[in-house]
Amino acid sequence: MAGQSWRFLWLVLTAQYGMVHSYDTSVETELLSSLFNSSTYNRFVRPSSLVNVTVKFVAISLHELDIKSQTMSISGYLEVEWTDDRLTWSGAYSSVLASTVSEDTVWYPPLAIVNSVGDPEILYDGITPIRMFPSGKMEWLPLRKFEVHCDTNPSFYPFDTQTCGIAMAPWTYSSDLVELVAASGDVFSLDFYHTNGEWEYVDSFSSTQTVQRAGSESITLVISVKYRRRPQFHIVNTILPIMLLGFLNGFIFALQVDAGGKIGFVLTVLLAYAVYLTLVAGHIPTTSDHMSILSILLLMVLMLSVLSIIVSIYVLKICGHGDDVPIPCVTKRITQVLACLSCKKGFRRPNKKVDVEEEGANGKNKKDDKTSNGKNKKDDKSKQTWVQDISAEDTDEDALTWRDVAETIDRFCFVWYFIITGLMFGGCLFTMLYGYANYL
Known part of the structure; x- marks a missing residue:
């Protein structure tokens, strides 16, 4: 059976190619000479x-x-x-x-x-x-x-x-x-x-x-x-640091209004953002046909950092005003609105201390008769005095001080800075991830 199979294969090859020849370099050389004849x-x-x-x-x-x-x-x-x-x-x-x-x-x-x-x-x-x-x-x-x-x-x-x-x-x-x-x-x-x-x-x-x-x-x-x-490399080395710096910048408003290091803190974060903006710009084409969402995000956060510096300077300035400097009515109204938007409780009057006299153990002040000694006398030993704190329960705007204004501005900025920053980061990341998932 094997011999018949080989004979059949030989017949097929013979029918297709004529006679089967083994390879020889001289045959290929002759073939190339005949194919590439200069006359044909x-x-x-x-x-x-x-x-x-x-x-x-x-x-x-x-x-x-x-x-x-x-x-x-x-x-x-x-x-x-x-x-x-x-x-x-x-x-x-x-x-x-x-x-x-x-x-x-x-x-x-x-x-x-x-x-x-x-x-x-x-x-x-x-x-x-x-x-x-x-x-x-x-x-x-x-x-x-x-x-x-x-x-x-x-x-x-x-x-x-x-x-x-x-x-x-x-x-x-x-x-x-x-x-x-x-x-x-x-x-x-x-x-x-x-x-x-x-x-x-x-x-x-x-x-x-x-x-x-x-x-x-x-x-x-x-x-x-x-x-x-x-994107894993860029998430770890670009996206996360930008987000952490963005949220860190908001804690400038959590410091005391008269803290001396507020301006230095916010300036340090601002410089860090400027460095990251430079790094990102170095990897993006200098074209105006398409703007990078990440560049726009960095620009917006940089603007918030600049605004934080301006607000911090203003807070330090008004915090230095004494109680003898009157607060304008417009400032009072704005402060009340900011307190409401930041869920801050009403302002209370500062505590006042008054002296109160109490009658002695006999229940009355003893007075000497004019006819007996010719003058009025009070028995000081029968009287006791103590200091009583009277807290003002009313919340009218007369209770407002310059420090209250500064603290209200800081609280308002602290709350709304994180809200705005969270919305910006969330919106930008959602847009970029949507484009990534849909191969835009």
Whole structure:
């Protein structure tokens, strides 16, 4: 049975390729000599009137996706395929299953990366082999480190998703001579891809654009790839410190109104925010098309820090007023409103101390008769005095002092600073996370 199977296989191969020959270098050498005869083949002549060229990108590793410089650097190679009917063989050369030639020997589509940030050039190095198959199929695998321009959107940084494209075109050939199309299946292959620590691959797709070059239409194929940032590093090193500094700044209003270190405390936090604003600005593109939500958040918190300094200076100033300085009616009304908004109880009059006399044990003051001694006398020993505190129960505005005004302002700012800061952080984080979850 085994012998019959081998004989059957030999008959199939014989019927398909004629006579089966073993590989011999002299056979391939003779094949190449016959194919590239100068009288029958010219490498400057395209194989047909319209050459269909299919392209596929095989990624190896993503080096960098920099939203500051708006560039993407990625290593990989292109799988470029087309058919050249002039380069087919069979019969005596059927033992040669494939052969390779250099770019200087055969016609190939002169592809150019039109959005390259380096020196614009055609993909050519003179040594990359081009594989040939008996059916006339040609396969070219140019290996490069591609550095291309990428229109980035930093709005949701560091929860951003970026889409970058590799745009290529058959240079000097119009669309009616060479048609560039994406290969079927995955146009961006991850078969040999090494994952990146900062960016996570999400999706890829291809598109074509028709542009006018030198008065003729040309097809540009764009292979786009979508990456989503891994935000853990930026959460720990950027987001959390900003939030902690934001909440720390509110405790300036928890200090005593006449504390000497209030201004130094708030200035230190302000400088820390200025440093973080500089760091974040160093990673965001200098463009006005899209504003980063994180930059807007830092700006708003910086404004709150500046406002805290102004309020603290004003509080220290009014706290130094003496009781002989009258409080304007407008200030009294505003203070009462601020106390109500910050859930502060009413103002009470300061305690007053008065002396009270009590009659002696006999229940009355003893007086000597004028007729007995000729003068009025009071028995001091029969009287006892003590000091009684009388607290004012009324809460009218006359009980207000400058210190009460300062403490009310501090309490109002303390309560509402945390409310406003919490709303700002919550709103910004929700917006950024929404964009991250929906791949905006």
